[in-house]
């Protein structure tokens with residue numbers, strides 16, 4: 001893609017009310033557009049990042065047998081009444097609306113009950129189990145505070161998966177596999193080293209729920225970690241946890257963190273409340289064992305921004321970067337010819353290139369390259385051409401080396 005064709009522009013201006021670093025940088029670099037507090041639109045650059053994150057998550061969910069679906073945003077009141085969660089005092093983030101005939105509807109803040117209601121129509125017998133479904137969907141939540149940029153939206157993208165089982169043992173096996181799949185997701189997103197599976201507050205140090213927390217200064221949670229032992233404990237269960245783990249509080253480091261995912265083992269609780277049963281091989285009716293698995297897609301993008309950005313701008317890990325290379329062209333006809341050729345060659349090799357073909361000053365192009373944060377910058381200039389070289393600069397280290405074109409292609413390929 002050519003920068004001259006991108007409708008977004010980099011900008012020095014950010015909305016005055018935007019305090020979160022992730023949103024400020026993403027707005028300045030032209031990745032998101034702020035619609036209102038907690039509500040953001042994604043431009044081509046931002047959408048590419050989201051799609052890359054989704055691709056990684058999708059591959060890992062497919063690998064554990066997840067079947068992708070997409071549910072609706074409009075939900076029936078009755079769907080949530082069965083579990084008591086239509087009540088605004090039970091769920092305080094509902095957005096609700098009405099049909100013209102005054103029938104009340106909910107705007108999906110979650111799809112737990114909605115998916116179970118649907119699955120009930122398909123899963124009737126032990127032969128239909130186990131099964132698991134997932135989706136990427138926009139959730140709508142009337143969050144009280146929305147000061148963390150895209151890390152806490154009133155509208156945000158979540159991956160939610162649900163697995164259904166005939167027995168507790170079968171669920172446990174699947175649940176452990178899902179934890180491994182989640183770890184692979186965070187590794188591939190580049191945040192694996194700082195992401196911990198914690199003992200979640202809701203489950204009070206049982207094995208019924210787990211959070212995936214990434215150490216991040218902009219996060220809203222507090223975590224106590226033991227990096228060598230790879231242990232992380234939520235503040236809420238700290239006292240119980242240290243007792244159980246046989247460690248001292250002083251061994252744990254207190255850090256800020258962001259919940260990038262969580263998983264719950266409902267056992268048969270939810271299906272008993274909703275009356276969801278299957279016919280077992282002996283002909284008896286039994287409640288289905290259920291677990292749910294969430295990942296905050298847009299929150300993960302925000303966390304990546306917060307963790308890697310520097311004073312010059314965004315820094316994307318290669319796996320999620322919208323483009324691998326930012327190609328800068330400086331100079332006259334020969335530079336244009338050579339840059340055009342390189343763009344065509346890299347693109348034909350499947351390397352994603354954002355080509356800065358604008359007639360801007362070199363300083364402007366370099367600053368934009370840094371602000372936008374692609375992992376590799378390649379410069380083609382008249383002066384370099386005289387020496388038979390190109391310049392390759394890594395975004396993370398800022399290190400620049402001069403290479404021949406074939407050396408560069410080999411390096412990037």
Ligand code: ATP
Pocket residue numbers: 110141143150151152153154155156157158259260261262294295296297298299
């Ligand atoms: P939190 O404690 O942060 O409010 P939650 O417990 O409400 O999260 P879930 O409803 O289980 O979270 O959602 C699953 C995942 O979706 C979370 O782990 C988080 O990564 C993400 N998420 C939750 N709320 C938001 C939000 N308002 N904006 C962006 N991502 C969110």
Ligand code: MG
Pocket residue numbers: none
């Ligand atoms: Mg919440």
